[in-house]
Amino acid sequence: MKRIAIVGGGIAGLTAAYELELARKRGAEIDWHLYEAGDRLGGIVETTQSQGFVLEGGPDGWVSEKPWARELALELGLGSELISSNDATRKTYILIDGKLQPMPDGMRMMVPEDLSTLEGSPLFSDTARKAYAAELERASELRAKTPEQDESVASFILRHFGEEVLTKIGAPLLSGVFGGDVKTLSVRAVMPNFVSMEREYGSLIAALQAKAKTRGSRPVPSLFTTLRNGLGTLIDALVAQLPPERLNLSRSALSIKRQGKRWLLRTSAFATEGRTSKKHFHHVLFATPIDATRALLAPLDAEAAALIPTDASSAVLAALCWPAAAASTFSILQGFGFLVPQAHSTGEPQLLAGTFVDQKFPDRAPAGARVIRVFFGGPSADTLSPQSDETIAAAAFAQLAKILGPLPASDAALTTVRRWPRSLPQYEVGHLERMVQLDQHIAKLGDLTLLGNGYRGVGLPDLIRDARAAARELIPTA
Numbered sequence: 001m002k003r004i005a006i007v008g009g010g011i012a013g014l015t016a017a018y019e020l021e022l023a024r025k026r027g028a029e030i031d032w033h034l035y036e037a038g039d040r041l042g043g044i045v046e047t048t049q050s051q052g053f054v055l056e057g058g059p060d061g062w063v064s065e066k067p068w069a070r071e072l073a074l075e076l077g078l079g080s081e082l083i084s085s086n087d088a089t090r091k092t093y094i095l096i097d098g099k100l101q102p103m104p105d106g107m108r109m110m111v112p113e114d115l116s117t118l119e120g121s122p123l124f125s126d127t128a129r130k131a132y133a134a135e136l137e138r139a140s141e142l143r144a145k146t147p148e149q150d151e152s153v154a155s156f157i158l159r160h161f162g163e164e165v166l167t168k169i170g171a172p173l174l175s176g177v178f179g180g181d182v183k184t185l186s187v188r189a190v191m192p193n194f195v196s197m198e199r200e201y202g203s204l205i206a207a208l209q210a211k212a213k214t215r216g217s218r219p220v221p222s223l224f225t226t227l228r229n230g231l232g233t234l235i236d237a238l239v240a241q242l243p244p245e246r247l248n249l250s251r252s253a254l255s256i257k258r259q260g261k262r263w264l265l266r267t268s269a270f271a272t273e274g275r276t277s278k279k280h281f282h283h284v285l286f287a288t289p290i291d292a293t294r295a296l297l298a299p300l301d302a303e304a305a306a307l308i309p310t311d312a313s314s315a316v317l318a319a320l321c322w323p324a325a326a327a328s329t330f331s332i333l334q335g336f337g338f339l340v341p342q343a344h345s346t347g348e349p350q351l352l353a354g355t356f357v358d359q360k361f362p363d364r365a366p367a368g369a370r371v372i373r374v375f376f377g378g379p380s381a382d383t384l385s386p387q388s389d390e391t392i393a394a395a396a397f398a399q400l401a402k403i404l405g406p407l408p409a410s411d412a413a414l415t416t417v418r419r420w421p422r423s424l425p426q427y428e429v430g431h432l433e434r435m436v437q438l439d440q441h442i443a444k445l446g447d448l449t450l451l452g453n454g455y456r457g458v459g460l461p462d463l464i465r466d467a468r469a470a471a472r473e474l475i476p477t478a
Ligand SMILES: Cc1c2[nH]c(c1CCC(=O)O)Cc1[nH]c(c(CCC(=O)O)c1C)Cc1[nH]c(c(CCC(=O)O)c1C)Cc1[nH]c(c(C)c1CCC(=O)O)C2
Pocket: 062, 063, 066, 091, 092, 107, 108, 109, 173, 175, 176, 177, 178, 179, 313, 314, 315, 336, 337, 338, 339, 352, 353, 354, 355, 356, 360, 375, 377, 423, 424, 458, 459, 460, 461, 462
């Protein structure tokens, strides 16, 4: 019997457990146990439903283009729950000089497919428009000069489109996906598609145009997918497949030690037991946040621990709700939401982004009601995090009103505030090389797997893909 420990009950740990459980039910000789430090499962995925509102405390969906979350949802019988973002009215705004300016339609991050969509856009000056047109003409030069080394996202965008595109839309878009600083993020780790487009076409605009040709008239799928009753449904459906006696809540992993062919895992025990609990396993999967994983790994292999990303961005978010009566007294722009380029510290916490929840997805709120999710990141999140929910909600409201204009009071009973300290690891320049080295260290230690958002992707689909693949490798072939 192969004994496997899964440490961490977020989406990665639960998906690995699900995959192992499928094999166990088919008769594989597996005995798995999951340990979660907190008193609930799901990690940062957390839906609350109240008075007809579906409120997400963490991610609100996934990028549709990545198939792995949809596949899992289908397998779990959630096919009829899958819903798409309202892409017919999709718009993302960027706050420039105090005004929300729409990104032109049909852009892929900072890259337009059709240069004519930039005409008349108040977002760009003629200099930026010329830089875009020039990128298409510089295709062969860009291809010839493809760097051999990793570089920052900032230097990649600068080489293609220049300073204005970088600061006006490149930096804010990247902070809306990676919560980070374009000057330190690795382009190969966070924008691998663009890097391969550059290798093939030189010009990213040319690459998008070539793709559009091969796509022909096939419809483009919506940008985001979610579940009708929130992503918590996915967690519930996973947990429903798992025997409850295998899921150990309020048990944190304290240490792990080699003992012959097995690992000795020490976890905290229930208060009534009065001591720690020690158990042997043949394999341990760490699906813990990077800081926990680094701490567990350091005594085994300090060099391996040092290869795990150290920088991670924090998020604080507040969902503000207006029931229909209050919502009817103000209007907002059509679209999914907005991003705010981060100015140098002004002292006051600064908004990072806002999502117009009821416009982005169908059925998130009762008819006529409105929900806006407001994000703080970086130093602003760190400043706000220790403060009360009321203070955070008030700061979110005040900043939102500055951007959108006067707003009636939101419903305090429905406000949800969440803090996710150091939740989004930063893949800095050189990340992929460090991951190759980390894999070598882990292989040498043997019978260990690292899962979660510190290594090979940050969104739900990547975490699900990784966890399933890793768990499948552990299934004994009888
Ligand atoms: C601030 C922030 C957001 N989302 C995120 C942050 C970072 C800080 C943090 O939460 O820790 C995180 C995020 N955003 C996205 C992912 C998934 C990435 C992946 O699967 O590869 C992740 C991990 C998709 C996205 N998120 C966004 C894009 C770009 C969308 C576009 O091109 O218009 C993607 C792919 C943009 C975004 N992102 C956000 C807003 C308000 C917006 C604009 C409007 C909206 O859609 O709600 C919120």
